Amino acid sequence: MSAPAFVNANNEPFRLTPSTRIRRSPFYQATVAAGAQSFTVYNHMLMPTGYGDPDAEYWRLLNTVSMWDVAVERQIELCGPDAMRLAQLLVPRKLDRLRPGVGWYVPVCDHRGTLINDPILLKLSEERCWFSIADGDLASFARTIGAERGLDVRVTEPDVSPLAIQGPLAEDVTACLFGDKVRSIKHFHFRDLDLDGMSLKVARSGWSKQGGFELYLQDGSLGTELWNRVALAGASFGIGPGTPNPSERIESGLLSWGGDTDDQTNPFEVRMSRFVDLDAPDEVLSIRALRAIHADGPKRHQLGVLLGNDAPYPTTDLWCTVQAGNTALGAVTATAWSPRIERNIGLALVSRAAAPGDPVEVTLPDGRAINGELCRVPFL
């Protein structure tokens, strides 16, 4: 399996043109030195997507431990007396029980109830929190609501860049760096820890289901130093460079906001119902719209789809149509070869009329019509 790429008419990979509109990560030099071969652009920033050997990167995440530059998960900081009030306006989940030192996965929805981001909300104190965001401009949204409501809060994007350590041995690597105290950090909890004077927040989190930590670097000039420290600590555990993994994340049912969603998607459609409190305060921007959508019943839902097992399909950048007979059901929003299931799998955003177990036809961008079967997610 070679690394996928957008290609020109001669099937050669496109060049990605340097531009000051597209920022580097603090870990950029280190990832290039580590052999990064492919990238994407996310939050106006480069993110490595592969080091040239997708198979090895997948199994490393599954069997040992992998380190990822996820600095593109920018932090949007709300700071001031009204910080948590503004956070609550943006999030249809009751935040009164969120304590400092804890992160929650939350939907951020606009007045229509549309999902405009799916960040982790880290509460730093009663007057300060970070949204660790997906690929969308949450800073402008938060700042605008704060200003419109006359709130006493400052919205910034501080110099904070997460480095993820993921995989079954991630805890051992992280304990090597910070001591055994990290073993008691609960899922989505975080602590301020020090690495020879480098100030980090260490959270048990990450965009995989293989377990692990994210180290929030708070000084971009130290990116290479942190990368090298983690690589060194992980060497005896077999650590190697990796990235958010397209196969593992589909197997695990992790949402890619902007990839699996469109500009009409609400949280009920993409398995986020348990993160919506319909009795959240009335002042939450989206709560009236979400109550109405919930009462009407959402029109779509996210399911998995099991596809062919002959050979991996090319990675597609297009949504693929899904139908049953002549009935259009919606779209497959992402596909990948699953090395564990040994077939192609995908995530589908389809009509509520479609259910797990239904046979469907999926049309790949190359025109092939593939027979598949809808299923529940996660796959594994």
Add this chain to the structure above:
Amino acid sequence: MSAPAFVNANNEPFRLTPSTRIRRSPFYQATVAAGAQSFTVYNHMLMPTGYGDPDAEYWRLLNTVSMWDVAVERQIELCGPDAMRLAQLLVPRKLDRLRPGVGWYVPVCDHRGTLINDPILLKLSEERCWFSIADGDLASFARTIGAERGLDVRVTEPDVSPLAIQGPLAEDVTACLFGDKVRSIKHFHFRDLDLDGMSLKVARSGWSKQGGFELYLQDGSLGTELWNRVALAGASFGIGPGTPNPSERIESGLLSWGGDTDDQTNPFEVRMSRFVDLDAPDEVLSIRALRAIHADGPKRHQLGVLLGNDAPYPTTDLWCTVQAGNTALGAVTATAWSPRIERNIGLALVSRAAAPGDPVEVTLPDGRAINGELCRVPFL
């Protein structure tokens, strides 16, 4: 001069990984067939940045005519009784004299007076307008203000994709397609015109100073057809594929929002003072902040910088520091080789203490310190 690219540790171009987060343009297939070799990501969409011969592409734009996929200039539509009222809230320029059929270059500023986009605002009717945007999420911003203020307006991103025809022969090509009536379209004015049943808006506009038109396609399924029609009409004029040109746009002093600006930049700093009316209505979101900034005096301004003439510098994705002696002045935000001036030139965002004619030192990302001289823009 070869096409610039982000490169790996072996100096090979990075691959750009396909993702459903990154959309294709309706002209994508046509640009690939025409030989597109390099791309950027802009408004979560692919945009061609080169066809493999930067010199030829520059001179084609200067001497004959070039056709560009600029579908990434997404249109944000405001529609409804309060459409123009919402537009006015977002724009610190008095819009009461903007007539249907005319586009204006406008700053969009937030409550802090910060420039959050620099679109063309096309007024379609008294109840409908489009912002033809730079690389930032204006839809969410506009929709949020509309909702917070309870305005009767719908904010959408319709299926509209501009194709630019630029260069001294652009008018002839456009007249071949639509007839001589396009010759009377004034700068930034637009008309609804038909191309054998294909409904287009034709504007005299474009991100170059070489003259030309933008054809606003309103049905994405017809992208290849429109591209091919333009290529055919332009064949006898020497038309060829091109892109927004990094050299010509610096020579001409055209702003790249997000590249030449940061998250603190106000319109006075980047030569947009003439598009700010300080006596705009008080309800304009940014007007109080802009009046205060204007009264205090902006802290920075945008100038040009003349650099070395020995050989083109590598295209940089990093801002370069500018100093005079030991005094830090700011940053060069973009550089390019100017084939007409026959030296490297750049745009600089520097302290008001710096003035045209000042000698400065610019530190390139490769560490070289270059002597330069500040100057006014445009260069040509």
